Amino acid sequence: MSAPRSSTHGSIRVPPPLHELEAEVMEAVWERGEASVREVMRALNAGTDRERAYTTIMTIMARLGGKGLLERRRQGKTDLYSPRYTRDQYADLRARAELDSIVDQFGELALAHIARQWAGLDPQRRRALQRLARET
Incomplete structure (x- = not known):
């Protein structure tokens, strides 16, 4: 079974x-704002015994792009x-959905x-949540 695609909440596209x-x-x-597959792989493999392969991270990042969560741009021979x-936007949209x-x-x-x-x-806490609700 494939992963669910994005849905819409009003006119807003809700990420999966x-x-x-x-x-x-x-x-x-x-954390980085923009990153290559290699940078993400190194970050995920830092301090762990369970190293993930470059191709695994590349596949996941391509899928996240297909799901509308990541944007890709080419810089020389590297995709960023x-x-x-x-x-926060992601958390808000997912919480609403x-x-x-x-x-x-x-x-x-x-x-x-x-x-x-x-x-x-x-x-x-109720006052804090009411403020948060007004802001979102």
Whole structure:
């Protein structure tokens, strides 16, 4: 079964969820802003006994490009990849999509659980979350 493609949230394209190695690759690219396959491979292999092959990282980065998460540009003989979304933009879009999916699937029951969680928060945290909700 293939990985889910991006969906839309209103007019916004929602990026797909990341698998474990995809998440590691994205973290390496987010940290650098732009990176080659070799740079990402070195970052992921640093300080680990489980080295990943260049071709594995290249395949993952190409797939992330196909999923709309990475953009590629050519510099000489090297492909450089940069994230299409910031880490925060990605997290925001995924959180919205996941919550929408849960509410679609479980309806009022999901909302009741969210309300229960909200009621259990201390007032300072609720104010912080209200500010965050206004900003996003």
